[in-house]
Amino acid sequence: MSVALSVRNLSVEFATQAGVARAVNDVSFDLMPGERLGIVGESGSGKTTTALSLLHLVRKPGRIVDGRILIDGINIAKASPEILRRMRAARIALVPQGAMNALNPVLTCGAQFDDLFAAHAVPGGRAQIGSLLESVGLTEDVADLFPHQLSGGMKQRVCIALAIALRPAVIVADEPTSALDVIVQKQVLQTLVRVQRNLGAAIILVGHDMGLMAQFAHRIGVMYAGRLVEIGSARAIFGDPRHPYTRMLIASLPSFGARGVFQGIPGLPPSLLAQAPGCPFTPRCPRAAARCAEEAPETTSFSDGREVRCHFADEARHVA
Amino acid sequence: MQWLGSDTQGRDVLASLLTATPQTLKIGLLAGLIGLGVGGLLGLLAGWFRGVVDAVIRTTCDVMMTIPAIAVLVLVGTSVRTMTVWMMALVVALLSWMVPARAVRAQVLSLRERSWIDMARLNGIGGIRIIFADLLPNLAPYLAANFVIAVSTAMLATVGLEALGLGPQNELTLGMMIYWAQYSGAILRGMWWWWVPPVLALVLIFLALLAISLGMDRIVNVRLRSDL
Amino acid sequence: MGAKFVATSLMKPGMSLELRGAGVTFGGGLVGGPRKEALRPIDLVIAADTPQILAVVGESGSGKTTLTRLLVALVRPSMGRVLWHGRDVWRLDAKEFREYRRSVQAIFQDPFGAYNPVYRVDRMLLLPAIQFGLAVSEEAARPLAERALADVGLRPAETLGRFPHQLSGGQRQRLMVARAMMLKPAVLVADEPVSMVDASLRATILESLWHMRHDTGMSLVYVTHDLATAYQIADRVLVMRNGEVVEHGEASQVIRDPTHSYTRALMAAVPPPDPTIDWGLEKQR
Numbered sequence: 003m004s005v006a007l008s009v010r011n012l013s014v015e016f017a018t019q020a021g022v023a024r025a026v027n028d029v030s031f032d033l034m035p036g037e038r039l040g041i042v043g044e045s046g047s048g049k050t051t052t053a054l055s056l057l058h059l060v061r062k063p064g065r066i067v068d069g070r071i072l073i074d075g076i077n078i079a080k081a082s083p084e085i086l087r088r089m090r091a092a093r094i095a096l097v098p099q100g101a102m103n104a105l106n107p108v109l110t111c112g113a114q115f116d117d118l119f120a121a122h123a124v125p126g127g128r129a130q131i132g133s134l135l136e137s138v139g140l141t142e143d144v145a146d147l148f149p150h151q152l153s154g155g156m157k158q159r160v161c162i163a164l165a166i167a168l169r170p171a172v173i174v175a176d177e178p179t180s181a182l183d184v185i186v187q188k189q190v191l192q193t194l195v196r197v198q199r200n201l202g203a204a205i206i207l208v209g210h211d212m213g214l215m216a217q218f219a220h221r222i223g224v225m226y227a228g229r230l231v232e233i234g235s236a237r238a239i240f241g242d243p244r245h246p247y248t249r250m251l252i253a254s255l256p257s258f259g260a261r262g263v264f265q266g267i268p269g270l271p272p273s274l275l276a277q278a279p280g281c282p283f284t285p286r287c288p289r290a291a292a293r294c295a296e297e298a299p300e301t302t303s304f305s306d307g308r309e310v311r312c313h314f315a316d317e318a319r320h321v322a
Numbered sequence: 323m324q325w326l327g328s329d330t331q332g333r334d335v336l337a338s339l340l341t342a343t344p345q346t347l348k349i350g351l352l353a354g355l356i357g358l359g360v361g362g363l364l365g366l367l368a369g370w371f372r373g374v375v376d377a378v379i380r381t382t383c384d385v386m387m388t389i390p391a392i393a394v395l396v397l398v399g400t401s402v403r404t405m406t407v408w409m410m411a412l413v414v415a416l417l418s419w420m421v422p423a424r425a426v427r428a429q430v431l432s433l434r435e436r437s438w439i440d441m442a443r444l445n446g447i448g449g450i451r452i453i454f455a456d457l458l459p460n461l462a463p464y465l466a467a468n469f470v471i472a473v474s475t476a477m478l479a480t481v482g483l484e485a486l487g488l489g490p491q492n493e494l495t496l497g498m499m500i501y502w503a504q505y506s507g508a509i510l511r512g513m514w515w516w517w518v519p520p521v522l523a524l525v526l527i528f529l530a531l532l533a534i535s536l537g538m539d540r541i542v543n544v545r546l547r548s549d550l
Numbered sequence: 551m552g553a554k555f556v557a558t559s560l561m562k563p564g565m566s567l568e569l570r571g572a573g574v575t576f577g578g579g580l581v582g583g584p585r586k587e588a589l590r591p592i593d594l595v596i597a598a599d600t601p602q603i604l605a606v607v608g609e610s611g612s613g614k615t616t617l618t619r620l621l622v623a624l625v626r627p628s629m630g631r632v633l634w635h636g637r638d639v640w641r642l643d644a645k646e647f648r649e650y651r652r653s654v655q656a657i658f659q660d661p662f663g664a665y666n667p668v669y670r671v672d673r674m675l676l677l678p679a680i681q682f683g684l685a686v687s688e689e690a691a692r693p694l695a696e697r698a699l700a701d702v703g704l705r706p707a708e709t710l711g712r713f714p715h716q717l718s719g720g721q722r723q724r725l726m727v728a729r730a731m732m733l734k735p736a737v738l739v740a741d742e743p744v745s746m747v748d749a750s751l752r753a754t755i756l757e758s759l760w761h762m763r764h765d766t767g768m769s770l771v772y773v774t775h776d777l778a779t780a781y782q783i784a785d786r787v788l789v790m791r792n793g794e795v796v797e798h799g800e801a802s803q804v805i806r807d808p809t810h811s812y813t814r815a816l817m818a819a820v821p822p823p824d825p826t827i828d829w830g831l832e833k834q835r
Contacts, residue, residue, distance in 0.1 A: 212823050441666075446648050
């Protein structure tokens, strides 16, 4: 089966006053058609930059310095602006974070669809807009409303409808529900799942909520300091996390099982400037050895599709 | 040697220019400061205390804004026996306080809702101290910007009045130079060296004010500072 | 009617912060705009000498933020009273009010707005230290500030001396928590203190807040939309919706076995971090 999206050795740097920061460092993964991949990480992990790179939306002072992003044989990282313009929304679409800012406040929702259709020379029309809105659980008359007349959840659904309007093969959703109340969040995610399945599209969900990822994603990739440190099926990741960071991250999650128990990860994520050689998690890692500070770990692949960037990935699972 | 030539009465244009420019600046600065001071204070009171105080100030402001300033200025100009620099400044200021008042009021209304005002209260700091220590430093960029606008507007208003002949008869300002030039038919006679210099001087003054405004913003707007 | 909720079974003499039939309504009248009941009248007692952690859970518009502002006297009650030691907070004299301010502190939800942009972030720590007599000067206050920063995992060298716009949202929020830890109030009202902080650090900060109850006898009102952390930290829980309390009780009781349909809906909407549990994502709406 051919992949929907293939990322190989992606690296993105930001030129800042204080130096060059490597926000994404040698990230590789594949996305299968119809798959739901979750990319989870904390602030500074590079997850959002990775997501934006997939549509080549990283702007100065950031730029893609290495790697390939392949969709249908076309390398997004090196594509011309014209090709990018045609591919965005038509082959790969974005559902952004903070829908309040993504919709044009002076256009009705219907007009924003018209914009999209016109830009891609597609007929569109009222009937199609109506059916798109219905597919995300909104009524057709939303097309005549302005964004400020809609609630947060409704706006996010309009963004989803815009993203699927041209039937893309890949949808990238960057924390689409983080600004929403938890009940609305579930409804929007249910909509997203339904839409994605009807379309047969693959979806990458970027976020920091592990609970969400556990429920939403088939596969989960964990990022830390710009690197993809672990990737595997959701069940495998939660059942048997093999990277120390993944283990500690899962252990730190509050659950309805334990009260008064707190397991944070001490220390802070490293600065992305002037990165030390070796594994970036070394200062905070309970398993760290001398080797970790000197030598950056390569990716260890397992037969079940799991990949881990740790010198000790082969060790049997032990309680962190 | 008269570097800029002379007018119809043989007076040195350059000398006139050097006398007139400070006078124009004086009027502009005075009017601007008074207008900003009065307007800023009223705006601050209206925005901070709200309620009745705000309603009164706002209504006064809105009503006065509908009065065409030129009409009032002309009226005052014609009814006063001798117009002086001070009087011009006052009249212009009295009709220009409204814009700074509204701008400052809007800013204060927005600023007072910020959480850092709440934090100041949580620290046990009283209202007056909050206004001076927390609010005013944040108002500074708006006051600075409005100062320049106030000064420019005042100068334009005075030049307009003077060109109509309603300016101070006994003191020479840039506007009066233009008036006298026009009165003596300098334009018809092609005596450009009489009215072009004052116009250029005014343009330069406005450009300088713009530069000052940008500079003040740099100092006062913390976000533009690139230290550390 | 208001929900009656008493933190202790007997009202003991000593410090207490109480809401008695207190409610807040915005607008109305000739010039106020549409009338909005932000908080229906509520009775609530926090007796600071029997410290406990109360979680107030609700979504946007639930009134939880209004409740926090009422408790720290940043908004006047439209009806009812806010009482400190049994005295109306809005009628205290200067000295008593200062003592109230010293004893009842808050952490705000908005890490961006809480800092005055023209001052360096040091002021967030140094000013209250001097105001409340913890130190006599900025130099004397500095070691206190540095210790508080360490407690929340911030490095003084990277934090002090900076302006707010130079720090991230998470850093600013942690600094506000540090301020509270430094002041050690009798009652701390924390409105989403860790929402902008990474999960790995969240636990550490919550742990510090939790320990403050044991170490300093502080009572904590923890306002959040996150049921999981509420369960982790709280003794009692208040669930709010549209300005009123819909359920209250022991944390384990309310969360494990909610009675009100809204609480149940909230619980059902929290995604469990376990892929083997069916959350109902694939069901049609």
